[in-house]
Amino acid sequence: xxxxxxxxxxxxxxxxxxxxAGAVLFTFVIMRVLPGDPAAMLASGPGSGPEEVAxxxxxxxxxRPLAEQLVLxxxxxxxxxxxxxFTTGEPVVRDLLQRLPASLELTFSALLLAVATALPLGxxxxxxxxxxIDHACRLVATVGTSLPAFVVGLGLxxxxxxxxxxxxxxxxxxxxxxxxxAAVTGFVLVDSALAGDGPAFLSGLxxxxxxxxxxxxxxxxxxxxxxxGAMLDLLSSDFxxxxxxxxxxxxxxxxxxxxxxxxxxxxxxxxxxxSTMLGANVLVEKVFAWPGVSSYAxxxxxxxxxxxxxxxxxxxxxxxxxxxxxxDIVYGLVDPRAGRSG
Amino acid sequence: MDRRxxxxxSAAAGAAACLGAWPDRDAFAQARAETxxxxxxxxxxxxxxxxxxxxxxxxxxxxxxYDRLIQFDRREVSAGLYRYDYARFTGELAQAWEESDEGRxxxxxxxxxxxxxDGAPVTAEDVRWSLARGVSLPASKNQLATGSLKDxxxxxxxxxxxxxxxxxxxxxxxxxNLALTFASxxxxxxxxxxxxxxxxxxxxxxxxxxxxxxxxxxxxxxxSQQVVYSRFDxxxxxxLPYLKRAIVQVVPAASSRVATxxxxxxxxxxxxxxxxxxxxxxDKAVKVVSLPVTNSFRFVAFNTRxxxxxxxxxxxxxxxxxxxxxxxxxAVFGHGTPLYGAKSRVPAEASFPQAFPYDTDLxxxxxxxxxxGLGSGFETTFSYNxxxxxxxxxxxxxxxxxxxxxxxxxxxxxxxxxxxGALLTQRKVPFYVEASSAWFNDPDYFFRIFFQGDWRxxxxxxxxxxLDELVNAARWETDHARYDEAIRKAIGIVFDKVPIVxxxxxxxxxxxxxxxxxFTYYIHGQVDFRTLRSA
Numbered sequence: 001x002x003x004x005x006x007x008x009x010x011x012x013x014x015x016x017x018x019x020x021a022g023a024v025l026f027t028f029v030i031m032r033v034l035p036g037d038p039a040a041m042l043a044s045g046p047g048s049g050p051e052e053v054a055x056x057x058x059x060x061x062x063x064r065p066l067a068e069q070l071v072l073x074x075x076x077x078x079x080x081x082x083x084x085x086f087t088t089g090e091p092v093v094r095d096l097l098q099r100l101p102a103s104l105e106l107t108f109s110a111l112l113l114a115v116a117t118a119l120p121l122g123x124x125x126x127x128x129x130x131x132x133i134d135h136a137c138r139l140v141a142t143v144g145t146s147l148p149a150f151v152v153g154l155g156l157x158x159x160x161x162x163x164x165x166x167x168x169x170x171x172x173x174x175x176x177x178x179x180x181x182a183a184v185t186g187f188v189l190v191d192s193a194l195a196g197d198g199p200a201f202l203s204g205l206x207x208x209x210x211x212x213x214x215x216x217x218x219x220x221x222x223x224x225x226x227x228x229g230a231m232l233d234l235l236s237s238d239f240x241x242x243x244x245x246x247x248x249x250x251x252x253x254x255x256x257x258x259x260x261x262x263x264x265x266x267x268x269x270x271x272x273x274x275s276t277m278l279g280a281n282v283l284v285e286k287v288f289a290w291p292g293v294s295s296y297a298x299x300x301x302x303x304x305x306x307x308x309x310x311x312x313x314x315x316x317x318x319x320x321x322x323x324x325x326x327x328d329i330v331y332g333l334v335d336p337r338a339g340r341s342g
Numbered sequence: 343m344d345r346r347x348x349x350x351x352s353a354a355a356g357a358a359a360c361l362g363a364w365p366d367r368d369a370f371a372q373a374r375a376e377t378x379x380x381x382x383x384x385x386x387x388x389x390x391x392x393x394x395x396x397x398x399x400x401x402x403x404x405x406x407x408y409d410r411l412i413q414f415d416r417r418e419v420s421a422g423l424y425r426y427d428y429a430r431f432t433g434e435l436a437q438a439w440e441e442s443d444e445g446r447x448x449x450x451x452x453x454x455x456x457x458x459x460d461g462a463p464v465t466a467e468d469v470r471w472s473l474a475r476g477v478s479l480p481a482s483k484n485q486l487a488t489g490s491l492k493d494x495x496x497x498x499x500x501x502x503x504x505x506x507x508x509x510x511x512x513x514x515x516x517x518x519n520l521a522l523t524f525a526s527x528x529x530x531x532x533x534x535x536x537x538x539x540x541x542x543x544x545x546x547x548x549x550x551x552x553x554x555x556x557x558x559x560x561x562x563x564x565x566s567q568q569v570v571y572s573r574f575d576x577x578x579x580x581x582l583p584y585l586k587r588a589i590v591q592v593v594p595a596a597s598s599r600v601a602t603x604x605x606x607x608x609x610x611x612x613x614x615x616x617x618x619x620x621x622x623x624x625d626k627a628v629k630v631v632s633l634p635v636t637n638s639f640r641f642v643a644f645n646t647r648x649x650x651x652x653x654x655x656x657x658x659x660x661x662x663x664x665x666x667x668x669x670x671x672x673a674v675f676g677h678g679t680p681l682y683g684a685k686s687r688v689p690a691e692a693s694f695p696q697a698f699p700y701d702t703d704l705x706x707x708x709x710x711x712x713x714x715g716l717g718s719g720f721e722t723t724f725s726y727n728x729x730x731x732x733x734x735x736x737x738x739x740x741x742x743x744x745x746x747x748x749x750x751x752x753x754x755x756x757x758x759x760x761x762x763g764a765l766l767t768q769r770k771v772p773f774y775v776e777a778s779s780a781w782f783n784d785p786d787y788f789f790r791i792f793f794q795g796d797w798r799x800x801x802x803x804x805x806x807x808x809l810d811e812l813v814n815a816a817r818w819e820t821d822h823a824r825y826d827e828a829i830r831k832a833i834g835i836v837f838d839k840v841p842i843v844x845x846x847x848x849x850x851x852x853x854x855x856x857x858x859x860x861f862t863y864y865i866h867g868q869v870d871f872r873t874l875r876s877a
Contacts, residue, residue, distance in 0.1 A: 036760025
């Protein structure tokens with residue numbers, strides 16, 4: 001018997017706190033153990049001697065003992081201050097608030113695209129193993145995993161922007177000439193819809209297409225394979241045979257019995273794919289000049305910019321935990337047996 | 343509410359909004375012609391001309407948003423293309439200036455009608471405060487000090503529009519320093535209103551807010567994605583610019599920058615790798631700009647105080663062993679001006695950087711190594727910064743191969759960008775490739791940065807008493823002939839002792855729409871919107 005949902009959510013949120021604390025501590029230590037000195041990096045113009053480097057180190061608080069730095073950092077986090085990035089010159093919270101919606105919007109639309117393609121493809125492949133469609137499914141999966149995202153991205157840009165002129169320029173989320181809609185959620189599509197700004201909505205949608213396809217291709221492979229595998233297992237299982245022998249319609253068997261049971265595996269894969277996509281799409285972001293969080297974190301990491309990397313890990317850990325929570329709730333919906341234990 | 347009805351309704355609303363809000367075509371074309379769109383890899387990160395850790399792209403922002411007392415004049419290098427003239431100046435906020443007391447006093451007369459973007463008049467007090475700020479904050483004070491601008495007490499307000507600067511002695515580097523973005527004039531009242539006790543110069547606020555009187559104001563400041571500038575119609579620092587707006591966008595992938603430029607969606611693409619420049623050279627739809635960056639150089643450096651590179655013969659041997667032509671071709675596809683192969687060991691002129699008297703000559707290299715007692719070779723590491731990999735990686739491989747012929751076994755070490763600065767500062771790398779530049783072309787200025795001192799910029803960790811004396815004498819020498827003589831001698835020492843081996847002068851390269859006229863290359867390699875016109 002499932003327990004009440006609010007209690008379950010609350011328990012899970014409490015369980016996440018130690019994970020976040022661990023993430024904070026881990027990144028904090030890792031960043032300082034890694035070779036590299038932000039002060040030497042910052043004082044990189046001719047005219048900066050050892051005194052300037054020392055002064056900068058003092059200013060950044062890097063001359064204090066590690067434990068003291070950690071206490072200060074945790075205190076700042078408690079106040080909602082994640083520090084300031086010296087590569088962008090902006091507060092990390094501001095940077096992340098601006099970039100996270102961009103990453104989420106791209107990830108969600110890519111995921112939607114991937115699911116919309118992978119589910120039918122996987123199901124069709126499972127229904128006719130060894131057929132043309134099964135081979136097509138295998139081909140798509142292989143191509144999706146083996147082609148690097150930037151090759152796909154550049155190819156799409158060349159074909160659909162440069163040669164055919166169907167796609168808009170591969171720069172950011174909106175037409176460069178356009179004023180962005182007032183930021184409410186940070187999602188261009190949502191904000192422009194809220195503001196009733198048709199051209200912005202259309203431009204946002206157009207800018208989403210190529211990067212979404214590039215990313216979707218990457219997510220397509222695991223989803224299609226898992227759908228196919230789960231469906232194959234189920235379609236040959238006893239209860240489906242029973243259903244068939246009872247003369248239930250093909251559609252009912254497929255959707256109500258097989259697919260519904262396959263969903264639990266698919267939803268698990270979806271959660272994993274989502275988390276990976278959110279944090280690991282640097283190349284897609286770079287090729288399409290997409291202002292997302294992963295390129296932000298990589299740029300910061302390259303220049304020993306501690307604050308953004310720490311902020312990024314904290315936020316991604318939080319999202320990862322939230323995604324898992326959502327998946328657990330969805331489990332309960334698709335399969336009552338999964339319950340809400342734990 | 344029924345979901346289907348909701349969906350239908352919102353689709354209809356979206357369609358209606360689209361139809362209603364399309365901009366007028368002619369108005370759009372006009373606005374497009376007066377708007378500049380720049381795509382670049384570098385991004386600005388500060389609006390504070392004295393800010394710490396300011397990125398190169400920010401210097402372009404400072405040039406357009408702030409005025410200085412004076413700026414470098416420019417000269418035409420080819421039809422419609424200009425470069426800054428290091429030796430000549432023109433007024434920006436100052437309409438005139440004069441020197442007196444044997445150069446120990448400089449008086450600047452400000453344009454009386456200039457105002458800041460908020461409408462406040464630009465006064466001598468603003469200039470005084472801004473210069474005082476520049477000589478006080480750590481990121482700008484060392485640079486300004488190279489032009490004898492050191493102490494806030496040097497700056498004196500004579501009247502509302504007249505400022506005097508006093509010096510102990512005349513310094514030829516004062517005016518060039520005043521033309522740099524470090525000498526930008528800031529709206530003092532505005533910044534002071536945001537200053538705090540802990541931050542008396544308002545650095546926290548100015549980092550993401552502007553307080554200038556320049557030709558453009560910042561309309562949207564979203565530095566890691568795009569910055570939108572709009573023309574300040576009340577600008578008095580020069581003729582009103584043609585372009586009404588400029589959008590500078592950060593596009594990390596070079597191929598995306600090229601594609602948008604060739605498609606006509608972008609007007610200027612910066613920081614294009616040589617390969618992309620070559621690829622678009624034949625395209626009639628774009629114009630390629632290529633100029634040697636005369637205050638910059640690519641080089642191979644030794645730690646001259648560490649074995650075996652403390653032996654001048656070993657350094658010379660390597661200077662004779664480097665495959666210069668292959669390096670220039672292999673690393674930058676020939677896009678650079680050679681700094682090797684000078685015919686004479688006597689410097690051709692008193693200028694720097696100039697070509698070193700070394701060229702590939704393996705016999706000489708072998709002889710020198712044998713003389714140094716290392717005829718059978720030695721082992722060393724050759725390092726480079728990973729952020730510099732596109733150029734440094736082929737160089738490292740070619741150097742490894744070439745030195746292998748001498749029996750020198752080279753291990754290539756790739757260093758993370760974050761670590762590179764620290765390693766150079768601590769002198770932890772014996773042998774490496776790097777590029778650098780200085781603000782000014784005066785050879786003595788160059789030598790003080792790159793061949794003297796205890797800092798990272800003395801890349802060869804070089805120490806030479808005779809060179810120190812010559813450079814110090816040249817610092818204040820007013821007689822041209824004597825200055826040139828001292829500098830030639832100093833260059834001769836560097837030729838002979840090769841603490842670093844120069845390879846080539848990099849090129850500044852950009853691609854633009856052919857209709858753009860008046861592109862001006864400045865010391866910082868960013869775009870000055872003020873001089874651009876659409877033909």
